[in-house]
Amino acid sequence: MNAALEAHDITMRFGGNIAVDAVSLNAEAGRVTGLIGPNGAGKTTLFNTICGLLTPTSGAVYLSGTNVTKLKPFKRARQGLARTFQRLELWSLLTVRENVTVAAELRARYGKDGNDPRSEVEAIIDSVGLSSKIDARVDELPTGQARLVEIARALATKPSVLLLDEPASGLDDRETDQLGNLLRTLASQGMAVLLVEHDVELVMQVCDFIYVLDFGRIIATGTADQVRRDEAVLAAYLGSNMGTT
Amino acid sequence: MHDFLSFTITGLALGAVYAIGASGLVLTYTTTGIFNFSHGAIGMLGAFCYWEFRFAMGWPAWLALIVVLFVLAPLFGALLELVVFRGLQGTSEAVKLVVTVSLLFSMIGLANWIWKPGARAATPFFGNDHGFTIAGVPVRWFEATRFLCAIAVAGLLWYLLYRTRIGVAMRASVDDRPLASLNGARPDRSAMWAWAIGCMLAALAGVLLLGDINLDPTLFALLIVNSYAAAIFGRLRNLPATFLGAGALGLLVAYLSGYLPTSSVYWSTFAPASPVIVLFIVLLALPSSRLRAHGVTRAREFFPMPTWRGVAMFSAIVVGGTFLALPLITNSNAISASKLFAYSIVALSLVPLIGLAGQVSLAQFSLAGIGAVAFANLGKGGSPMGLVWAIVFSMIVGALIALPALRLSGIYLALATAAFAVFMDEWVWQLPPFHIFGTHETVSFFGTGSISVPALNLFGLHFDTEKKQMVLGAILFVLAAALVVWIRRSSMGRRLLAMKDSEAACATVGMNLTSTKLAVFAISAGIAGLGGAYLGIVNSTTTSSDWSFTLGLPIFMLGVVGGIGRVGGALFAGVSFAALQAMPAWPLFQSRFLHFDTWYSNLSTTTPGFMGVALGRNPNGAAADMREGFEPILKSRVVTGSVGVFVALAWLIAWRRHSGWDFVIGITIVLLAAAGAATGILAKKMRAATAHEPKPIPIEWAGIDRPFTLADREAFDRELGYTEVVVTVGSET
Numbered sequence: 001m002n003a004a005l006e007a008h009d010i011t012m013r014f015g016g017n018i019a020v021d022a023v024s025l026n027a028e029a030g031r032v033t034g035l036i037g038p039n040g041a042g043k044t045t046l047f048n049t050i051c052g053l054l055t056p057t058s059g060a061v062y063l064s065g066t067n068v069t070k071l072k073p074f075k076r077a078r079q080g081l082a083r084t085f086q087r088l089e090l091w092s093l094l095t096v097r098e099n100v101t102v103a104a105e106l107r108a109r110y111g112k113d114g115n116d117p118r119s120e121v122e123a124i125i126d127s128v129g130l131s132s133k134i135d136a137r138v139d140e141l142p143t144g145q146a147r148l149v150e151i152a153r154a155l156a157t158k159p160s161v162l163l164l165d166e167p168a169s170g171l172d173d174r175e176t177d178q179l180g181n182l183l184r185t186l187a188s189q190g191m192a193v194l195l196v197e198h199d200v201e202l203v204m205q206v207c208d209f210i211y212v213l214d215f216g217r218i219i220a221t222g223t224a225d226q227v228r229r230d231e232a233v234l235a236a237y238l239g240s241n242m243g244t245t
Numbered sequence: 246m247h248d249f250l251s252f253t254i255t256g257l258a259l260g261a262v263y264a265i266g267a268s269g270l271v272l273t274y275t276t277t278g279i280f281n282f283s284h285g286a287i288g289m290l291g292a293f294c295y296w297e298f299r300f301a302m303g304w305p306a307w308l309a310l311i312v313v314l315f316v317l318a319p320l321f322g323a324l325l326e327l328v329v330f331r332g333l334q335g336t337s338e339a340v341k342l343v344v345t346v347s348l349l350f351s352m353i354g355l356a357n358w359i360w361k362p363g364a365r366a367a368t369p370f371f372g373n374d375h376g377f378t379i380a381g382v383p384v385r386w387f388e389a390t391r392f393l394c395a396i397a398v399a400g401l402l403w404y405l406l407y408r409t410r411i412g413v414a415m416r417a418s419v420d421d422r423p424l425a426s427l428n429g430a431r432p433d434r435s436a437m438w439a440w441a442i443g444c445m446l447a448a449l450a451g452v453l454l455l456g457d458i459n460l461d462p463t464l465f466a467l468l469i470v471n472s473y474a475a476a477i478f479g480r481l482r483n484l485p486a487t488f489l490g491a492g493a494l495g496l497l498v499a500y501l502s503g504y505l506p507t508s509s510v511y512w513s514t515f516a517p518a519s520p521v522i523v524l525f526i527v528l529l530a531l532p533s534s535r536l537r538a539h540g541v542t543r544a545r546e547f548f549p550m551p552t553w554r555g556v557a558m559f560s561a562i563v564v565g566g567t568f569l570a571l572p573l574i575t576n577s578n579a580i581s582a583s584k585l586f587a588y589s590i591v592a593l594s595l596v597p598l599i600g601l602a603g604q605v606s607l608a609q610f611s612l613a614g615i616g617a618v619a620f621a622n623l624g625k626g627g628s629p630m631g632l633v634w635a636i637v638f639s640m641i642v643g644a645l646i647a648l649p650a651l652r653l654s655g656i657y658l659a660l661a662t663a664a665f666a667v668f669m670d671e672w673v674w675q676l677p678p679f680h681i682f683g684t685h686e687t688v689s690f691f692g693t694g695s696i697s698v699p700a701l702n703l704f705g706l707h708f709d710t711e712k713k714q715m716v717l718g719a720i721l722f723v724l725a726a727a728l729v730v731w732i733r734r735s736s737m738g739r740r741l742l743a744m745k746d747s748e749a750a751c752a753t754v755g756m757n758l759t760s761t762k763l764a765v766f767a768i769s770a771g772i773a774g775l776g777g778a779y780l781g782i783v784n785s786t787t788t789s790s791d792w793s794f795t796l797g798l799p800i801f802m803l804g805v806v807g808g809i810g811r812v813g814g815a816l817f818a819g820v821s822f823a824a825l826q827a828m829p830a831w832p833l834f835q836s837r838f839l840h841f842d843t844w845y846s847n848l849s850t851t852t853p854g855f856m857g858v859a860l861g862r863n864p865n866g867a868a869a870d871m872r873e874g875f876e877p878i879l880k881s882r883v884v885t886g887s888v889g890v891f892v893a894l895a896w897l898i899a900w901r902r903h904s905g906w907d908f909v910i911g912i913t914i915v916l917l918a919a920a921g922a923a924t925g926i927l928a929k930k931m932r933a934a935t936a937h938e939p940k941p942i943p944i945e946w947a948g949i950d951r952p953f954t955l956a957d958r959e960a961f962d963r964e965l966g967y968t969e970v971v972v973t974v975g976s977e978t
Contacts, residue, residue, distance in 0.1 A: 051753055077755035089750035091743040093548070102743050103754040105736045110755055157754050 004192035010059035034207030082159035143170030260495020266472035269446030291448025322444030548810030586718030589819025590776030600810030603745030610797025613777025627702035643770020808866020
């Protein structure tokens with residue numbers, strides 16, 4: 001069976017710099033897949049090539065077995081790929097409800113599933129714990145809650161693959177725990193979640209499989225325990241802290 | 246061969262002037278990040294100053310040159326940097342655009358004010374009568390001087406940017422202004438140098454153009470605008486490519502002027518328009534701007550969701566006010582009022598486009614012209630189908646303009662739309678009548694001077710008098726306003742606002758940006774076309790000058806000043822522009838007391854520009870401030886009732902005296918007094934309500950101005966994200 005998302009041999013060059021070097025990874029349905037690495041490792045660049053904001057120098061991206069490498073970002077989104085951003089890309093002129101409604105309405109239009117998008121919006125916002133802020137303008141929210149709005153907006157497109165770029169950044173401990181639970185719930189519903197995160201504790205707790213990226217290359221793969229014990233990872237990225245978490 | 250060589254020399258000399266103009270533009274853009282739309286106007290002012298010193302005052306050429314190029318132009322540039330451009334750091338592209346377009350407009354107005362229109366003899370400052378020959382082709386020294394000046398400018402700019410401390414500081418400032426500051430550079434000083442040198446180069450280009458064309462402010466300012474195409478060759482950053490582009494452009498214009506048959510109107514008007522066509526093509530050929538996730542910052546502007554109740558009230562006031570005004574005003578004032586609605590409808594077209602979608606267009610007045618031409622040609626006998634065709638044709642052309650918008654953004658899009666508008670002015674509007682696809686149907690533009698536009702005949706209701714047309718204008722405006730509000734409230738409105746904030750995020754939730762942009766450009770063009778058709782009806786005959794690029798700029802500026810995201814902002818633009826146009830005819834301004842007549846006719850042409858410069862930084866617009874000021878009136882029943890009574894009284898007095906002015910002055914006084922009274926009453930009520938409440942002490946003063954409580958501690962922990970800890974600490978204490 002094909003993985004929900006396959007990035008095959010992706011290379012991304014900017015002039016003479018290689019940001020991503022022949023990276024292959026899979027994100028399978030029903031699992032939370034982690035992608036970790038130090039700053040500048042190429043994680044966000046890889047995300048951008050997967051969702052189509054960047055065209056890779058070489059390599060291919062498959063969604064449920066279909067090659068989407070030449071598709072524009074909006075067409076990939078319509079094939080079930082959603083994402084959040086490391087630097088917030090919320091629509092600051094709109095409220096929380098409107099941010100999610102725009103995505104839900106678009107989904108209803110291209111998905112033609114007959115559902116009233118507005119009826120789903122409140123449930124989605126509730127699922128990320130923002131019911132009390134539903135009519136607040138998003139530029140008035142603290143960073144942590146704004147990240148949750150981005151997740152809600154991505155969920156409104158009913159994705160089969162969800163790319164999350166540092167979603168726990170700015171969240172407090174309680175909110176991070178809630179996020180972890182939400183990710184596990186989404187995976188249990190059959191979604192493929194690809195998580196980029198600096199909060200190693202969260203990654204180790206929720207991820208079924210982890211890729212470690214350094215200088216644009218995959219240096220280790222495996223479960224949380226395997227990655228935690230990997231010497232290359234310990235040396236290149238986390239050092240001794242990894243073993244104690 | 247002789248002709249070819251002759252055209253080549255002319256082209257290279259012209260290209261040299263373009264290169265000098267464009268290099269100043271590139272210098273200021275690369276060092277400050279501001280594309281100076283008024284660059285051409287600065288060159289024009291330089292040329293006029295030189296003319297004043299050299300020909301009006303009789304100074305020697307060398308002295309006039311030194312004073313203009315090395316004293317006035319750099320000082321003007323430094324002053325602009327200090328007063329205008331320094332405050333634009335960190336503002337959006339649209340605000341920068343409005344301010345520089347406003348400067349362009351106010352400088353043209355200022356030149357018209359200082360130097361009365363008329364023919365001015367001006368010869369090049371050097372070597373007009375002497376020269377030499379190349380392969381038998383005579384070359385005058387001033388043509389060679391242009392070329393040598395361009396080479397000297399190229400060399401000096403290279404030396405400045407790469408071999409001097411100030412040049413390195415200039416380049417560092419644009420890369421990262423704060424970082425440059427931390428490393429000891431002084432970005433403000435670098436920017437001041439850049440503007441001083443940029444203005445000097447603009448003035449040099451202006452002076453070098455003397456002798457080629459009549460010294461007319463608009464013509465001169467727009468001729469230097471041709472050099473923008475050269476700057477785009479270098480993508481506004483690359484000086485060598487800019488110089489190459491300028492040379493190619495100069496040669497193209499010279500060859501087209503020389504070889505195209507002058508007997509054909511189609512071709513004789515094509516050569517002057519060729520630089521803007523090149524600009525448009527080069528912009529289309531630019532690599533598509535990549536979708537970038539750049540992180541959305543807090544929005545400075547806020548346009549609240551309009552309610553249908555508010556729209557109903559607004560419509561009632563506009564239409565009701567129009568009917569109330571009918572018995573009070575003269576026919577000539579009814580024409581001014583009708584134009585007010587026409588301009589407001591055109592300004593309204595900017596609300597979905599710029600206010601909601603964030604797409605800049607400087608060609609709305611040209612689209613309005615298409616509406617007028619379509620109605621004049623297809624609305625035979627005033628048929629309402631003419632209005633439908635006006636909207637449809639404008640929408641089709643609007644969608645075509647959107648083609649570059651699909652690839653470009655920001656300043657490039659503004660330039661593309663400006664190029665389209667100038668292309669319409671220079672070429673399309675000048676075409677003679679022609680038949681469509683071999684049929685006998687004739688389409689007339691303005692090649693024969695003017696075309697007549699019939700009055701609308703709506704199913705037997707003939708809008709053939711000034712006052713009927715005024716009512717028609719009010720109704721069309723409120724209908725168009727309702728359409729804009731509907732868009733804002735619909736899913737499309739949300740999508741447009743989302744696109745304005747982050748196109749990258751839109752794409753990643755499945756939004757097709759291409760169709761969304763096409764739709765908003767077409768809708769906006771349709772509204773502009775409606776406004777144009779109506780303005781044509783009001784004018785009854787129309788010429789190309791009614792739809793010129795420069796006439797459309799104040800509508801754009803006033804729309805932004807009024808608040809580009811609101812219907813009220815569009816009405817503000819329409820009222821201001823119509824008032825400024827009608828101002829010289831008002832009784833007060835016809836008085837020769839203190840030369841009011843001259844002062845105010847000049848002021849009417851420069852005011853929109855100065856308003857744009859002063860208020861372009863207020864993204865919410867004047868309409869929001871006015872609404873805030875007058876809203877208290879509706880919150881106090883006593884004041885609302887009193888206003889109603891006083892307005893009725895003012896109307897009765899005006900009606901008895903047959904004076905619309907009494908009514909206007911009366912309600913202005915009543916509304917201002919009522920706003921003041923209502924604000925006072927509300928403030929008094931609020932003071933009374935809060936008089937017995939303890940004054941809240943900010944949490945930062947806890948432990949200093951009052952005891953530190955557990956609630957404070959919990960609040961601190963909550964803010965810091967330690968909610969779990971709070972419970973533990975709280976239970977222990």
